[in-house]
Amino acid sequence: MSYRPSFAERTFDTVNLFLLLAACATVLLPFLFILASSLSEPGAIIRGEVTFWPRGFTLEYYRTALNNEMFWRAFGVTLFIVGAGTALNMGMTVITAYPLSKQGLRGKHVLLMMIVFTIIFHAPMIPLYLVVKSFGLLNTVWSMIVPLALNAFYLLICLTFFRGLPEELFEAARVDGMSEYAILWKIALPLSKPIVMTLSLFYAVDHWNNYFVALLYINDYELRPLQLYLFNLIAQFNMNETLSNAIEANTMLSPQGLQMATILVATVPILLVYPFIQKHFVKGALIGSLKE
């Protein structure tokens, strides 16, 4: 069928595209502004001459940001939390979801109810804080990992996936004398690669971005993860913005330039992996949105 769009339809399409491109611009322009500022001379930043193109090119902010020992320390803490935390998360999620996906396991429904209940009813902040404290986890990296070892919602997603695996396969392995652990490890897990990938990525991003747990449990400067380091950096400079500008306007660095450079450096890892993980995330979000 030859199809000629009417004037109304073409208007509709144009307005639509315009709106969507505007949405893209609101995402991209802040990046561009901050990138341009982080490459501009302090005077130009403070006089407000920088828009989307650097004025008086300098890499000094990046040099300073990257030469900061505290930055790398915080970065290391975050890498550890993301690595160890995600590994623990996935281990716990799989071994908990797998048995619960088995038909006819006694007590399963009670356990599921218990888990769902924690999603809809949260204990207040202080009692959890006191539990973490009583285990002596305060001011250790474990306080940012162990209390977050399982996410009930991700657990349910994993469980739903396991339910879809063909039980005949497991039965056959059982007949061949394989232990249940071997079946989980050698048959169920390889079949579950998509869900394991997706949930690992969800957990990893959650760990990477979390600053709340660190704010609660960490006092020691050496143990601050990256997000808390950035939080302190931003809060500290903004508290005395006027003051610091008066002092540093004449030097090579402006605090804002340094903040912007640090923020961008801390954003780079996620932007680098983003293209590779995007398809998994979308798939995961869809799996997560399916109702049982």
Place this chain on the structure above:
Amino acid sequence: MGSSATGIRPSSVRKALNPASERRRRASYWKRNAPFYLLLVPGVLYFLVFRYVPLLGSVIAFQDYNIYEGFWRSEWVGFKWFEQFFAFAHFRRLLWNTLAISFLQLLFAFPAPIMLAILLNELRNMAMRRFIQTVVYIPHFLSWVIVGGFGYMLLSPQVGLINHLIRAIGFDPVFFLQEPGWFRPIIVTSAIWKEMGWNAIIFLAAIAGISPTLYEASRIDGAGRWRQLLHVTVPGIMPAIMILFLLKIGQILDVGFEQIYVFLNPVTYSVGDIIDTYAYREGVLKGQYGMTTAIGLFKSIVGFALLIIANRVSRLTTGERLI
């Protein structure tokens, strides 16, 4: 796994008829399923220790909690904290701020991804569509600290881009983050900026699930694009909208600590201090455990009740339900 069919009568009848085979059957069930129960141990321990113990620990809301005595020996004070905070000027402000921000989010941030998904769906150029989707998902992967940093940079009265523009058209710079009147708009805008793209995924999936025959039928009936959107697409994603709306209602007192805390400062406490930020400041930093737990418990109970009520109302009116 037929052994698991444990209707009460058949098994009790079997038991009475043949106790020996019943014992064997039970033994074989445990033997076969022991590995599963063993696997469950760490997960169950986790939920008990980090979810249920804190729930029981909420009894400190009824105690004059003393860190040295622990909750076994702290003095019971009944509803003292609850009575105190209902009468407490701060509490009304906290509740009001929490509700106001939540309501604004529901009004503006909730529909945004729905509209985005609909617009994206109407875009016929697939390459363009993929590009736009890729871009609008990005902010979801930035932490609230980074988004807050972006906010500070853009809104700063001295170096901020927005204030450059305001100055360029001849006005005085605005101290956005120091001004109570701007706090809530900033919170809502930043929430939309960060999550609009990501939240649109679910609605895009819902749209993809609408049967194409519905569109064809409406086209034959003479519906243009706009009519199709209104009469096919929107009703088609209504169930998804309802479910997510229910979830939001349950979280009405959970405004998102991470976001608020990044933007909050003493000047904006009057409009931005919410239950969670207050609990963190007074509870964790100043050690007011009993009082802030009472407030937190109030919050959890209200959230839970709202979810249950909303779920029931929705089940009766639209047939959509969460639980």
